[in-house]
Amino acid sequence: MRPPERWPLHPAPAATESLSSWLRRTAASYGMYSYQLLEHGLGHRELSDAELDLNPPLHLLDELAKRTGLDHHRVHAMTMSGWVPWLFDSLAPAPDSYDTYVHQLSVLLPPARRQIYTPRKWLPWLPESGVLRACRECLESGPTILLFWQLPLMASCPAHRRRLETYEGHPADYISWATPAHDQREPPESLIALDRRTWQAITTGSVDLPRRSVHAGVWFRLLRTLLDELSTPQGRYGRQLEDVRRVWDHCGHPFRAGLHSWQPFESLRWTRQQQLLEAAAALMAMIEDGTLTALGTSAHLLRPEPSRPISDGTPPGSLTGTPGGQKQPTLDELWNQATTTLDACIAAAKTDPVVAKHLFDFARYGCRSEESVLCLRDTFAELQIPLDFLSQTEGDEPFA
Ligand SMILES: [Zn+2]
Incomplete structure (x- = not known):
């Protein structure tokens, strides 16, 4: 049986179903194989399942959208090419793609x-x-x-x-x-x-x-x-x-x-x-859960919020210094400002024990165990920030 131009039978695609899977199910409703469905009027019998799911010709996706009444984006999302730029930067390899x-x-x-x-x-x-x-x-x-x-x-x-x-x-x-x-x-x-x-x-x-x-x-x-x-x-x-x-x-x-x-x-x-x-x-x-200290610049995204609100020891510099009337900075802009401020603060802490102590106190708010305070000390040592000020406050509780 030859399906008409507008296919009356077309099962709804499931969430994140692949194009080859959906075509196979659609073809089955006509008692056909998907390559037969692709051949009749679409002229793409040669496409393998892997090719259909990776980056099929755009005109084929348009044609499938027309025949089923589905939105073009819905059809495109059943292929890997529909996930550029979210999952892939591009489907064409470039020399610096890994680095990027x-x-x-x-x-x-x-x-x-x-x-x-x-x-x-x-x-x-x-x-x-x-x-x-x-x-x-x-x-x-x-x-x-x-x-x-x-x-x-x-x-x-x-x-x-x-x-x-x-x-x-x-x-x-x-x-x-x-x-x-x-x-x-x-x-x-x-x-x-x-x-x-x-x-x-x-x-x-x-x-x-x-x-x-x-x-x-x-x-x-x-x-x-x-x-x-x-x-x-x-x-x-x-x-x-x-x-x-x-x-x-x-x-x-x-x-x-x-x-x-x-x-x-x-x-x-x-x-x-x-x-x-x-x-x-x-x-x-x-x-x-704080049992491992990550030192990457994006590790903060995985750390929980500090367990109690910050009442003092606010880091130097304003994170929201936009003059009134201007548009609010985006989260990425805020984060850039925060990391720049932190870099400046770390540089100052290497030579100024007062800044070093403020920075240590601030970071210590996130520490909920003695072990994590020890990890924090290691991080300071790794950043080459002297911990001399600790000897003056050794009588204090190691963590709050
Ligand atoms: Zn399951």
Whole structure:
């Protein structure tokens, strides 16, 4: 049977369903295969599932929108190209794409300690080999394949609290899971929390972090930054090496996911990618509960609010010094001002014990244990700020 120009039957796409999955379900309602549907009147029988989901011709997306009455953006969002610039800067690799995507932010390590890599023809998240992954329980309710299952972006299904599993076949016809259901390990709570945030980014466009929500684009780059920091050669960790070892021990995986030489996350096998995602989740949880001190410039996004309001010790400089009548600064502008002020404050604290003490007192508000005060002392030492003033106040409580 040949479908008419405007298809009367077209199942609604599920949230974040891939184009190939939706076309397969649409074709099935005419008793056809999707390549037959693509051939009739659309002239694109040759496109594979991977090509349909990555970057299909725009005129094909327009045609599909017309035939189904769906909005063009809705159709486009079923492909990776519909996620430029949120998830990808571009789908055309550029010489500096890794640097631009992965090194703008830093969480665990101070920027100066990062090794700058420039892999050729690199694109974030797109794996070199097509592994089929899905949530077993999601597929039990219907053969709908999500676009993001194709990427090593999440390792669990937050809705069903299950690990994503690899399989072979086409879910509508037959499916062969790589691991028997009873062999599945439960995902750790930290991984579910991480994947829940990624899912929030995908479905709502922003993510709620302890201090404020961030745009989905920031979240994807922040997560990719953590994965890069955890793949760093161990000589780069300096005094943070023990912390990083704690993260891997906690997960029960080999240090650096067993990598002997650096490779971008995207070209690793799924087993190693899962281990890195689990380590990123554990690292994030440790930063949030204060058991690990992160020294990157974006680490503040993961730290909880100070446990009591700041009554004094306000940092020098105004963060909102806009003259009346002018438009309010954006959060990014405010943050730039704050980091500039902090840099100036750190520079002054290196030579002025009074500034150093104010800075220490201010930072100490976020410390809820003696251990975190000790970490703060280490951070000051690392920043080369003398802690001489502490000897005059040693009788004080170590933390408030
Ligand atoms: Zn599921």
